[in-house]
Amino acid sequence: MTKNIGVCAATALFATALCAAEMVVKPGEDIAQALERVRAGRKAGETAEIVLADGVHRLTKTVKLGKDDSGIVIRSKNPGKATVAGGWIFKGSDMKPAASSWIGSMFSETELEKRLKKEVCGKCLAIDIPADVYSNRFDRLSRLFHGGIQQRLPILTVDGTYQPISHWPNGRERWWLTKDALCGTVEREVVIHEKPRKVQNPYFRVERAKEWDLADSEAFLFGCLSGWGYEAGSAGVFASDKGDDVVEVNRLSPQSVNTYTRFVFFNLLEEIDEPGEWAFDAKTRKLVLYPDAGFSGDSTCAVGTFDSPFIMLKGASDVRIEGIVFTAKCGEHCIVIENGSGNVVAGCRFSGVRKGVNVSGRRSRVVSCDFENLLDNGVTLAGGEGKTMSRGENVVENCLFSEFGILSGGYADAVIVDGCGNAVRHCEMHGAIGHAMDIRGPENLVEYCRIYDVCRDHDDSGALYANGVWSYGTVIRYNDIGTSVGLSSGIYLDDFCCGTTVYGNILRNVGHFGVFISGGRDITVENNIFTGCWGGIRLDNRGLFWDAWKDRAKFWDGVSRHFGLAEGSPFAKAHPRLADWMNKDGTNMITGPVDNVYKNNLYLDIPGYSTSFLVCLGRDIPDSRITAEGNMYVRTKGLAPGADDFATGDSSKIPDNKHTGKSFYVRSLDKNVKVLDGTAQEQVDLGFVRVPNPSFDVSDYYWEQQGWVDEDKLRAKREKGYEQTPFDVGDFTLKPDARLLKEMPDFKPIPFDKIGLYKDEYRTALP
Secondary structure: OEOOOOOOOOOOOOOEEOOOOOEEEOOOOOHHHHHHHHHHOOOOOOEEEEEEOOEEEEEOOOEEEOHHHOOEEEEEOOOOOEEEEEEEEEEHHHOEEOOOOOOOOOOOHHHHHHHOOHHHHOOOEEEEOOHHHHHHHHOOOOOOEOOOHHHHOOEEEEOOEEOOEOEEOOOOOOEEOOHHHEEEEEEEEEEEOOEEEEEEEEEEEOHHHHHOOOOOOOOEEEEOOOOOOOOOEEEEEEEOOOOOOEEEEOOOOHHHOOOOOEEEEEOOHHHOOOOOOEEEEOOOOEEEEOOOOOOOOOOEEEEEOOOOOOEEEEOOOOOEEEOOEEEEEEEEEEEEEEOOEOOEEEOOEEEEEEEEEEEOOEOOEEEOOEEEEEOOOOEEEOOEEOOOOEEOOOEEEOOEEEEEOOOOOOOOOOEEEOOOOOEEEOOEEEEEOOOOEEEOOOOOEEEOOEEEOOOOOOOOEEEEEEEOHHHOOOEEEOOEEOOOOOOEEEEEEEOOOOOOEEEOOEEEEEEEEEEEEEOOOOOEEEOOEEEEEEEEEEEEOHHHOOHHHHEHHHOHHHHHHHHOOOOOOHHHHHOHHHHHHHHHOOOEOOOOOOOEEEEOOEEEOOOOOOEEEEEEOOOOOOHHHEEEEOOEEEEOOOOOOOOOOOOOOEEEEOOOOOOOOOOEEEEEOOOOOEEEEOOOOOOOOOOEEEOOOOOOOOHHHEOOOOOOEOHHHHHHHHHOOOOOOOOOOOEEEEOOOOHHHHHOOOOOOOOHHHOOOOOOOOOOOOO
């Protein structure tokens, strides 16, 4: 039942209790106090509603619900009209023209105009940053502060919409760090983990820096600080005494200077040149905004400075949070659900926050929510335990994730799947510098999702990423998966990821390989379509020569303890092969990619191999432990004149890898693949309703002979700004008389019409 709490009381201090089954909270009233009133008027187990009236609700402390609050509903009175924000909030009318005289400022009007671009100076607005807000959030980028910039970075939203901090270069272009740009180092004392240390900060020549005033600046850069293509971070940028085109950067690794190293510079007053951009100035302690067309004096501006969760469920069950907009939030996730069961977050929008929702416990759901412009991660989905095979049964469903991981390091995904027995289904994810998803636990499920335009900056990465044996029993099925230009794969089963099934997926618009298997075994790749990617499936043999994986005592004994294999745990009984081959292969195990199945896959108009093995140090795997059957390689117009035929056969050695100096060679694993060639005049029509045009061309940045990347060509392609055409969904539904079903009688049609978002009571229209 829903209980009528209290009586009409216009004089209520914190909330107005209506003569109905709800507690209405107006903007400016305290949600936590409303919760206390609800608690006082209900019995445990009875439902009650806290209804947020239209407008902006500023939170200064976390709303906490415990076990006794089970069954409570917190919702917007009108879906999407109530906004929860944290931090410093002001109106558009509080901002003044930036070009006017600033009383008490260290700058005169003329000096300010020298820094702002002439064409935007008269359009920009400014406001003083309160001293307590500045010291709490903005003053974090000095030479003494070492790391963690993106975790503390303030967030600005206007009317719930994220405003990008000023940056250069614009769009998807990047500034590439080369060895020629390195011009010395300087020793600095910094604080690392609260301890003073000495580091060598590099000097870099940046021609564009001649236009910047970096004295006492809080500018920073963001990109691949470590030199590895799958990691990113931020570092402060400072003026130097080496010239106005030389900058000093803290916390930058010497190995950063390589092909992968590309950056964006942020928080530069001189680079405000697009509507919506803003910067904060260290000298004047002012926030400067170039407002977009919808900005007015009534606009609500929010600067996120609140680190703790907005709403925290700890042991509560059957709580519902519905129809609320969450914005301007730093630090932890907006909503944290610890333990409990049956909790639901539905129809909410998360815009301009660092992180969205963190779920553990059992049978909780995040459904039909929109996550847009996230500095970090959307949903972390945990719950359940592999060893005991206790399943979390938590679900993320019908959610849209657009532009996420904007200013975070690696693994800032739309969804991180942890625990055991959880699911992500019918979601759409696009717009990220790195992965769309990380899968870190056993027996999880990803199905009916559409992923594209991710891994924009990261190499050695994948749209769906799993690492190690921890994902044993996971199923990835019926998804439409793509990435972006670069060395990224559609599904990346990294570092000996084992026991995963990849079935019925469409791998297209992928910069590198559709599926990359890094040394893992007991993997099934079946009934998938590969198109618009350079190669289909790539394996490597890192498990055959990495000592940590060869020697049981160094790694595998820990795996055995984690899953309880020796004592016959529920996991061991559910997955006996893991314990079996750990024992069978002995102390120095065969840990290469053996005992995998590659079956009934279609390779459609890909220029490279269908299934290939990257052999390092001459350590191969026996054909007897490879199952490749029923696969078909189709070239609708036939082999292009002069092009190398990668459909079948082996290959000779390629040049030494630039980074390791080791000699590699590649060989095909599918010697019996069926090849179907058309001609320009008689093209092969497999019977799909409409095969979409690829978003980008992958053929021109690989060495033709071996399928290894030509880094100079790849860099040139990326320097153009990641040119690619808009995503074309197409339709991979098979017609009833499709030729594909005759050529591959064991191939099962993929339910393409079920992939992606759907309409429900919360999502009444599709994007």
